[in-house]
Amino acid sequence: MKLPSIQEIGREFFRLCFRFPLVVIDALVGTAAALVLIDYQGPSQSSVFINILMSAGLGFPLLLGLALIAEKRKWSKTASLAIQTAGITLLILYGCSVPSFLENAPAEHLVRFFLLLFGLALFVSVAPFARSHEQNGFWHFNKKLIYRLVTAAFYAGVLQAGLSLALAALDQLFGIDIPGKRYGELWALLVGVFATSFFLAGIPENLSDCEKESDYPKSLKIFAQYILSSVVLIYLVILYAYMVKILLAWSWPQGWVSKLILGFSAVGLVALLLLYPIREQKETPWSRILWRWFFIVLIPLIIMLPLAVWRRISEYGLTEGRYLALALAVYLILLTLYFILSKRKDIKVAPGLLSVMTLLVCYGPWNVFTVSANSQKTRLQHLLLKNNLLVNHSIQKTTTPVPAEDAVQISSILSYLYEMHGYETIQPWFAEELSKDTKGRSERLKPAEVTEKIGIKYLRGASQTWGDVRSLGGDKQNRLVVKGYDFLLTGQFIGQESKTLELVENRLSCTIEAELKAAVFTLKRKDDSADTVRIDLKGLVQRLHEEYSRTEPDRIPLEKMSASAVKGALHVKIYLSHIRYQYRENQITPMNGRMDILFSLGE
Secondary structure (H helix, E strand, C coil): CCCCCHHHHHHHHHHHHHHCHHHHHHHHHHHHHHHHHHHCCCCCCCCHHHHHHHHHHHHHHHHHHHHHHHHHCCCCHHHHHHHHHHHHHHHHHHHHHCCCCHHHCCCHHHHHHHHHHHHHHHHHHHHHHCCCCCHHHHHHHHHHHHHHHHHHHHHHHHHHHHHHHHHHHHHHHHCCCCCCHHHHHHHHHHHHHHHHHHHHHCCCCCHHHHHHCCCCCHHHHHHHHHHHHHHHHHHHHHHHHHHHHHHHHCCCCCCCHHHHHHHHHHHHHHHHHHHHHHCCCCCCHHHHHHHHHHHHHHHHHHHHHHHHHHHHHHHHCCCHHHHHHHHHHHHHHHHHHHHHHCCCCCCCHHHHHHHHHHHHCCCCCCCHHHHHHHHHHHHHHHHHHHCCCEECCEECCCCCCCCHHHHHHHHHHHHHHHHHCCCCCCHHHCCCCCEEEECCEEEECCHHHHHHHHCCCCCCCHHHCECCEEEEEECCCCCCCCCCCCEEEEEEEECCCCEEEEEECCCEEEEECHHHCEEEEEEECCCCCEEEEEEEHHHHHHHHHHHHCCCCCCCECHHHHEEEEEECCEEEEEEEEEEEEEEECCEEEEEEEEEEEEEECCC
């Protein structure tokens, strides 16, 4: 195979610039913003380049979709640029709505970004063929897009690995200092320039020609008919067996089953779309069966899905996850009705409807973030009123003990608001600001600090652990106190098997006893005697569990996660940076974690 010359690559790039000028500019602007953000090494602070990067990220699919609409409908170059300019206006408005300091911003901004990105990616796949009856053309167009996207990602990954190895070789072999940020900048260039250009170059220039294509890759046929279809069948058997169990026990469906139904529906829809061109071929009977019966067998499941989701909503209110699960239930109901009742059965409806619904849930009075925040605010208001903590829309401390169950729910809601939305909706209830100035910027108070203002202790419920396995972690904003020690060994992994660390060859060793019972340090003297100290790890984990497991187990002051010992010339101190343990029947069993070791050997 003949490799393209530099001149051919240059001509191809200029052809892309002429065909998709604003899309290419958007990619270059986003790449430049990413390079600036990666290159900056100072303290975290707000930057307009974050707004530019996020807007450019959404701009690529939006402007590409608009450009392809113009091409498919044979619009003039002026009309194409005009509609893309309108898209740029929307991107500017979006950029102005994004906080310039994402590190301390509520998570809703990132969730909205990825929802919009997903919706716009579907927009690119559907928009050029939205008003045509070219279903075969739509399918082959998207086949080319997906193949090109996967290939671009693969090539970029290979180039990143190869060039990163080359940079590492320059660093190690020739002593050329290569800062770590150069690897991130390399990835930004490969994705923003190479991968996007390669992807754009693979888009057919005449979209109408896609309708005439008939090739169907054998590998795709095997994947869709035998692998995906098998997964659909396994899901179906499990879900119908569970549905029979519900009917026999006459019990309410569990919320977790909604994940299985959504997984079954997603895999089934992908299989249907992949098998579309060969659905009527005699040699592929399984594809005909799948197309004929999939939406029929989906009916009982899409009845059970909203019931399962509503159970969680009725108990704990709406959150983004539950709102989106309910929206997907509505999507599946509409899609099922369409494919059962419609004679046309246009496959463009599946991604098109999902794209529209995804974009709609991001904005407007019904948007997922406003509705979820208001739902949790209402739950919090009810709990505060119930315990006389909210009087005349103002927080008032009470001397009456608050039941632990209510305290756990209040703490859980405040944690949700802290992470996802901030405290703007409940700020009017408080006389004091629910934020503090840290290093010149405003930061939200932690949930434990807000519960203190309410007059209750921050408690975590058992639902916030994964089964019997729990974890404790140090506050990452704290720093190790190393004064008084000569050596520091960081990030040592510790597990349930016995392990010996040689801290100073032939002099000092540390043995971690099995099941993390203790850390035993032994210092050999010149006269062959030894100083030995033992630090009770299990006891330390027990104390941390009793004090912090129901407050803030991931933000424990580091000094609280430390233990020290002294004997003769040996001074040692350990910090548990993270520890996982099993808690069952009031018994603590440490599992694994990481610790830092400080030590001095005296004279």
